[in-house]
Amino acid sequence: MSDSPLSLPRGFRFAGATCGIKASGKPDVSLIVSDHPVVAAGVYTTNQIVAAPVVLSRSRTPSAAVRAVLTNSGCANACTGDQGMEDAKSSSAQLAALVGCDESGVLVMSTGVIGKRLPMEKIRTGIEQVHGKLAGDDAAFVDAAEAIRTTDAARKTETCELALGGKTIRIAAMAKGAGMIAPNMATMLSVMCTDASITQDDAQAILTRVANVSFNRVSVDGHTSTNDTLLLLASGTDEPLSGDALAEFEAELTKLAINLAKQLVADGEGATHVMQIHVFGAESDASAEVIAKTVAASPLVKCAITGGDPNWGRIVSAAGYAGEPLQPAKVSLSVCGQAIYENGTPLDFDAASLSRTMKGQPQIDVELCVGSGEGEATYWSSDLTTEYVRFNSEYTT
8 A cells, every 4th residue: 555645535434344254364345335325326247147236236226325335255146046135135234224324225246256155144243343444544445445355466446636616526446356357337346436426317327438448348358247346436415517527527537447447457367468459440439349359358369468479360360250340451450569460461570579578568559450440449458377277277176
């Protein structure tokens, strides 16, 4: 944690605690509570196999009366039948009584192993414990962010502040995710808190757009989780933002979300590089996004990035099988600023030198032109290492 103070939004308190879900003894219960009912919006996984907490929270957003977000890590509470839903509801009811709000004012998130029930005795104790630790300082925020981690090697947080209409608006966000990452909405969880004043409808619309250009543009392993949840909580009580001020807020929130999303990729299980794929010249932005996503998800491309191998054929062929129209005679590619394929023809380049450059950089920039259209999109992906295979082959055993 940095010695410099964080820009935490007004009206929120945070806490993290250990209740024994994780065998490691690491923090596994996280809590965010607002001082008064706040606007809340949510974007959730599109997987048809959906965890109980997703079903419950999705039914409670958007809202203008949310008071708390309860997260447990170490158990996904997914594929647990009717009992899983009862456990999610029981947890939210217990917290609602402590906070002093209706049950519908509590949102829940879970992450961890699929197919195991929540250890409710531990959860109940953990809720009491974490509620008693609530505070509005930086340390409490960090504790809450730590407690949502599972296989994450690092905590993922972002904060910022901006001046709008003569007032200082603050945003603080946390996320978790390192494996099972191919958000399609948005295991990945994220909560973004702000003291801006936003209407319920604007919050939901903004969050959906933000997710589409940030968390929906990253891939670690192409696996969409059962639990993906992205929440936005807005505590402001002034006149809601509108016009240019609202647009400026959305732009800042988007920037913050992209930074968090890139942290997910950089922390991909065993990852050593982040690949940033910028596709342009497509028939439309939607077409460019499909092509970029296809390149990002290719195991062969990922392996090439791991080894610092400027194997342009893997990237170009992935673009070709994406199913979107392109102009082969105008396809061009550069990696780390080095042009290696132009207008459908390979270029002479120093492969050994480019390989050294790739190996020495944490981010590999891939610029791929697929035609003369105006569509473009950017995607972020991790590489694929033997450590990823080792970790996930032993995850539950």
